[in-house]
Amino acid sequence: MNTEYSEIYLSAVIGRSVINSKGEELGILRDLIMVPGEVFPEVSHIVIKGHKGKMSLPWNEVSLFTHVVISASGITPPGLCAYDYREAEILVRRDLLDKQIVDVDGAKVVRVNDIKLGKLHDKLCIFSVDIGFRGLLRRLGYERFGESMARLIKKDIPHTEISWEYVQPLEPHSSKLALNIARNQMNEIHPADLADIIEQIPIKNIRTVLDSIDAETTGDTLYELEPEMRSVVISQMDAEHASDILEEMSPDDAADVLSDLSEETAQQLLELMDDEEKEEIEELLEHEDDTAGGFMTSEFLTLPLNHTVGAAIADVRRLAGEIENINYAYLLDDDEHLEGTLSIQELLASRDDELVVDIMEDNIKSVNVGDDPEEILETLTRYDLTAVPVLDEEQRMVGIVTVDDVLAHYLPRLVKKRG
Numbered sequence: 349m350n351t352e353y354s355e356i357y358l359s360a361v362i363g364r365s366v367i368n369s370k371g372e373e374l375g376i377l378r379d380l381i382m383v384p385g386e387v388f389p390e391v392s393h394i395v396i397k398g399h400k401g402k403m404s405l406p407w408n409e410v411s412l413f414t415h416v417v418i419s420a421s422g423i424t425p426p427g428l429c430a431y432d433y434r435e436a437e438i439l440v441r442r443d444l445l446d447k448q449i450v451d452v453d454g455a456k457v458v459r460v461n462d463i464k465l466g467k468l469h470d471k472l473c474i475f476s477v478d479i480g481f482r483g484l485l486r487r488l489g490y491e492r493f494g495e496s497m498a499r500l501i502k503k504d505i506p507h508t509e510i511s512w513e514y515v516q517p518l519e520p521h522s523s524k525l526a527l528n529i530a531r532n533q534m535n536e537i538h539p540a541d542l543a544d545i546i547e548q549i550p551i552k553n554i555r556t557v558l559d560s561i562d563a564e565t566t567g568d569t570l571y572e573l574e575p576e577m578r579s580v581v582i583s584q585m586d587a588e589h590a591s592d593i594l595e596e597m598s599p600d601d602a603a604d605v606l607s608d609l610s611e612e613t614a615q616q617l618l619e620l621m622d623d624e625e626k627e628e629i630e631e632l633l634e635h636e637d638d639t640a641g642g643f644m645t646s647e648f649l650t651l652p653l654n655h656t657v658g659a660a661i662a663d664v665r666r667l668a669g670e671i672e673n674i675n676y677a678y679l680l681d682d683d684e685h686l687e688g689t690l691s692i693q694e695l696l697a698s699r700d701d702e703l704v705v706d707i708m709e710d711n712i713k714s715v716n717v718g719d720d721p722e723e724i725l726e727t728l729t730r731y732d733l734t735a736v737p738v739l740d741e742e743q744r745m746v747g748i749v750t751v752d753d754v755l756a757h758y759l760p761r762l763v764k765k766r767g
Contacts, residue, residue: 360415388473402431443522453514480508543572567597575608591620600645603632644747658700
């Protein structure tokens with residue numbers, strides 16, 4: 349094979365004549381069949397539309413591939429055969445062109461206006477996608493005209509291309525072409541940005557995004573979605589998967605998500621969860637939404653009264669990955685009554701051999717489980733706290749409310765979208 353090409357746009361070759369070595373037309377180029385490659389997706393066959401219907405030709409029997417002419421090796425290429433449509437096959441024009449993709453680097457949904465192909469290791473690969481106005485003009489055959497007009501008004505038409513390394517396809521078939529690097533980067537996108545992405549794409553493509561991110565990120569993303577959208581996203585998962593995601597979330601976030609679902613769906617998911625997580629979430633669901641009980645999380649850091657600072661710091665290190673809010677430690681007696689609080693800053697600033705009971709703050713500020721948002725906010729702001737303990741009717745500590753949760757009540761979207 350003596351294929352000649354460098355970088356070339358898909359729009360420049362689609363519709364071109366495909367000839368044999370004698371110069372006789374076999375048909376016009378209709379599409380390219382792609383398969384995953386070592387680095388980028390690779391062309392395995394070209395699809396030709398001839399007088400007798402569609403045919404496919406293996407890439408290794410293509411001798412010339414340019415925007416002017418595409419030729420096969422030989423007069424009657426042995427690999428040329430009738431093309432049979434296959435459901436799982438990935439066709440670059442059908443499955444990528446004009447479709448929405450996720451720009452993983454930019455954390456946004458964009459539309460593919462053209463596709464840049466290029467040579468790598470003697471293979472024709474997808475290098476990048478064009479998402480800009482220039483790509484659209486090229487497709488329509490007006491790129492040079494557009495440049496002329498832009499020069500007249502002293503403007504430029506930018507090249508807006510995304511390397512395939514940063515592309516996550518959304519169509520079920522083409523998603524198989526996603527690079528591992530793109531999949532890994534999906535987990536690095538902030539859940540608030542992933543939520544925006546999910547809210548922009550068709551429902552049928554949500555599953556493709558969810559399959560590209562891990563359970564913890566999925567849980568955080570679910571929490572960032574509007575309540576109506578949460579139900580839609582959960583409906584795209586099987587029940588076992590959804591319950592696994594909920595188990596990865598903090599209990600209060602999981603309770604918030606479940607409270608927005610139908611009672612039947614929420615109960616079904618709870619029944620599939622481990623007993624410990626299920627019990628924690630069910631306790632939170634018993635409280636009214638707009639109360640300290642409804643806002644609180646049951647995950648907080650506790651320390652024994654007889655601990656030294658050194659032992660307490662070891663506990664903090666061990667539990668830091670398991671508890672979401674770890675700004676304070678709470679010291680409880682055997683009956684779960686709150687005896688004192690201790691900020692992590694105070695803990696780190698103390699000597700290892702000191703007892704935590706000697707340095708704790710025993711002038712405790714707390715709220716009751718039935719207090720409303722205004723009472724909680726007043727306590728947080730008056731005493732400059734980032735979290736406040738919640739006590740039940742018997743003065744036992746049952747959770748904490750963070751300032752984030754209270755602000756989210758007043759400024760839901762603004763707070764959720766903050767970095």
